[in-house]
Amino acid sequence: MATEEGRKAELEAGFSVSDEEMKEWMSRAFEMAREALRGGEVPVGCLLVHRQEVVGEGRNEVNETKNATRHAEMVALDQLLDWCRHGNLDVRGVCERTVLYVTVEPCVIVCVLVLDPPDVPLVVYGCSNERFGGCGSVLDLSSAELPDTGTTFRSAPGHRSQEAVEMLKTFYKQENPNAYLCVRTCVCVCVYLCVCVPVCACTCVCVYLCVCVPVCVCTCVHTCVCVYLCAYLCVCVPVCVYLCVRTCVCVYLCTYLCVCGPRCTRSGSLPGRT
Numbered sequence: 001m002a003t004e005e006g007r008k009a010e011l012e013a014g015f016s017v018s019d020e021e022m023k024e025w026m027s028r029a030f031e032m033a034r035e036a037l038r039g040g041e042v043p044v045g046c047l048l049v050h051r052q053e054v055v056g057e058g059r060n061e062v063n064e065t066k067n068a069t070r071h072a073e074m075v076a077l078d079q080l081l082d083w084c085r086h087g088n089l090d091v092r093g094v095c096e097r098t099v100l101y102v103t104v105e106p107c108v109i110v111c112v113l114v115l116d117p118p119d120v121p122l123v124v125y126g127c128s129n130e131r132f133g134g135c136g137s138v139l140d141l142s143s144a145e146l147p148d149t150g151t152t153f154r155s156a157p158g159h160r161s162q163e164a165v166e167m168l169k170t171f172y173k174q175e176n177p178n179a180y181l182c183v184r185t186c187v188c189v190c191v192y193l194c195v196c197v198p199v200c201a202c203t204c205v206c207v208y209l210c211v212c213v214p215v216c217v218c219t220c221v222h223t224c225v226c227v228y229l230c231a232y233l234c235v236c237v238p239v240c241v242y243l244c245v246r247t248c249v250c251v252y253l254c255t256y257l258c259v260c261g262p263r264c265t266r267s268g269s270l271p272g273r274t
Contacts, residue, residue, distance in 0.1 A: 017099055022124050025049055025101040026159045030126075032059040032072070033103045033167055039064065043167040046072035046102040048080050048120075050094055056080035073102060073110045095120050103127070103164045105157065108134035108141065124156040126164035 025047050032045025036059035048056035058075025062068055080098070084091045096119050100106075103126040128137045135141070135155040 017122065017124075021052075022101075022156065022159060025099070026103075026124065026126070028054070028057070029101045029103050030160065030163065032057060033164070036060045036072070037167055037171055041171075043164075043171050044072045044102065044104045046076045046100065048076045048098050048100055050080075050098040055083045055094070055098065071107075071110055073100070073106055076100075092119055097121075099124060101125075103160075104168070105129040105133040105135050105137055107132035108139050110134065120153055122154050122156065124159060126157075126159050127161040127168070128157060 029045040029047050032047070033043040034045075036045060037043035039059075041060040041063050044060045046056075046058050047054055056076035056079035058072045058077075058079065060072050061070040061075060064070075080094070081091060083089075084094055098120055100120050100123045102123070105125045105128050106123065107129060109132075123135060125135065130137050132138060135157065
């Protein structure tokens with residue numbers, strides 16, 4: 001562990017860039033920032049320079065890609081990783097001799113993801129990031145006093161900082177190209193929730209009460225009437241006919257036995273007497 005720390009300290013002590021180099025590469029970074037501004041992005045430009053060669057460059061592409069992680073530093077880092085992969089080079093060894101030039105102080109998340117794991121030793125930036133800066137404005141991740149934050153790195157702030165601030169002001173004053181889409185989406189959602197849903201609900205209730213319920217009631221009544229008629233015709237009428245026939249037969253038999261029978265008997269006994 002001591003050997004590793006000594007190696008890093010030696011690299012930092014022997015690694016430096018001149019003011020002329022800083023001006024040259026920061027000019028390139030500001031060109032990237034202006035390109036981002038023309039494209040409707042937050043005007044941040046970034047370069048990763050290894051041994052006087054640009055191995056990664058980027059500008060904000062958040063609005064263009066609809067991806068909140070496509071900050072300038074992340075775009076540049078992806079290019080550096082591709083460059084190392086194609087050249088079969090060790091990423092850490094390359095980054096130890098690489099300088100990050102960026103127009104705005106990197107945020108805390110970018111410092112953790114871009115600077116610490118690859119061990120970039122020096123960050124040169126323009127204006128400070130008072131809300132999210134990770135190089136001293138909000139949190140100084142380059143400080144050796146913070147535990148478990150990875151390798152320390154040096155910062156060189158303030159290069160053309162006023163120019164970087166003016167570009168940010170210009171961006172935030174202009175109209176957001178995605179504003180219309182957001183407003184339109186909100187209006188559509190509100191209309192759907194406040195108009196379409198109640199209208200559909202009322203329509204469904206009215207149709208149910210005015211059509212479905214009467215139809216169901218009519219169908220039930222019709223079914224009951226049919227069942228009643230069928231029961232009446234198939235059960236009650238035959239039973240009534242049977243009872244009537246039976247009653248008639250009984251009446252007839254009773255009449256015959258009680259009236260006709262005795263008369264016939266008496267009539268039959270008279271002829272043999274004087």
